[in-house]
């Protein structure tokens with residue numbers, strides 16, 4: 001049994017600066033990782049950058065700097081952004097890392113020795129501008145290659161190929177035997193259909209004469225390996241995998257503690273087929289990974305802009321850096337987790353970001369914390385006390401009767417959902433559950449009208465019970481929202497004057513899911529004064 005929850009994201013190309021899609025994926029994985037830590041699990045979260053390949057070589061050439069220098073600069077932008085966005089990873093996968101290169105070369109050598117890789121000659125039409133062989137699919141209706149391909153010539157080239165096709169039947173069987181190999185279901189179906197159509201092997205080399213920014217083949221110095229073979233390997237090379245050992249059971253303990261069939265790989269929909277769903281799964285299988293050690297793929301959708309795909313060439317990419325500067329990390333984290341169904345696409349809108357912040361965070365959660373603490377001070381000098389059992393139960397039932405608080409935890413879990421409406425890893429649902437709960441606690445305040453109670457009978461048990469129920473609600477909400485809004489959760493605990501030990505200050509260990517049940521605040525606890533948590537954004 002693995003001892004850690006191992007989660008990865010795609011590693012981002014370092015040919016240009018990070019955009020909102022990159023940020024979404026890293027935050028999604030970060031929130032899931034934080035949720036697992038909240039449950040008390042040990043987590044290994046790997047993310048990083050894909051630094052080799054043609055795109056990077058071209059971008060570096062355009063700037064007139066060596067690729068190594070170019071990727072350093074772009075990599076730093078990613079590192080800085082994740083820091084600003086509170087994306088907390090355990091290991092950084094940068095593919096120019098020597099450790100990674102050694103593992104990739106070890107993998108290539110083993111597959112070559114085992115005759116899974118062979119050399120062959122390819123002849124065909126080659127686009128010099130796009131630096132790739134063309135097939136008939138690239139021909140226009142007139143049978144010619146369009147101007148986008150630039151000069152096209154007939155070429156013969158020797159390369160190395162990985163025997164993908166030999167494993168087609170295995171992959172179909174694996175997919176059929178595991179219902180949750182890919183989440184969501186419809187992506188698994190898409191993958192299956194694509195595998196059915198699979199034919200041919202995978203070219204895993206590039207002659208150095210046309211690309212030298214890559215990892216050299218250990219058995220032929222004239223070639224570097226194809227960027228996807230290099231990049232996909234990061235998931236095991238940075239987790240302690242030893243490529244010289246073909247038996248999973250004999251792998252270093254460090255690796256076995258992490259790697260399992262529950263390893264969750266978070267990727268975008270564009271890189272399921274063929275990269276992760278076909279190349280990667282077959283790479284693992286041919287390296288000797290048993291079926292019960294094949295990871296699970298969580299495939300998210302895309303953020304678009306005005307219904308169109310964001311792209312640098314169209315000049316419509318949204319820069320997350322600017323948004324963090326303008327609105328702060330919490331506003332962006334909240335919006336990105338709230339406004340897209342995991343697996344589906346969504347349209348990015350700055351206006352929606354502001355509306356969600358003002359409505360959900362400033363008006364609902366922020367207001368709730370504010371009025372809870374204000375009333376505790378106004379009516380009980382900040383002291384919250386456990387009222388008589390009858391009153392306490394009565395108030396809590398009043399509150400819980402208003403809302404459905406179940407399902408939050410399930411929204412973060414894989415596997416079969418306990419609540420029929422919930423899909424595994426539906427982080428958006430979890431956010432909506434908390435949001436609905438905040439909304440109902442605010443309604444509870446309005447129904448109970450503590451200001452009236454205070455006027456009619458200032459010392460009443462009922463008022464005591466209402467105030468305690470409110471403080472408890474706020475405490476529980478802080479714990480539940482902490483994976484999405486870590487800073488705000490600390491802010492709420494600070495204002496509640498709760499878990500103030502200096503060694504817990506600003507630390508994730510301050511929050512435990514087990515503590516998210518009623519009755520945590522001791523009788524007579526004194527809460528702090530309210531400070532605005534989410535000042536409204538005025539446009």
Ligand code: MSP
Pocket residue numbers: 009010011012013020021022024025050231232233234266267268269270271301302303304310
């Ligand atoms: N380098 C490869 C991945 C190698 S993984 C072994 C790559 N890089 S990428 O920079 O193009 O994309 C990184 C991730 O960001 C991918 O999962 C991709 O789907 C995701 N996104 C890129 N644009 C996106 C949106 N507009 N919206 C959401 N995610 C998107 O592919």
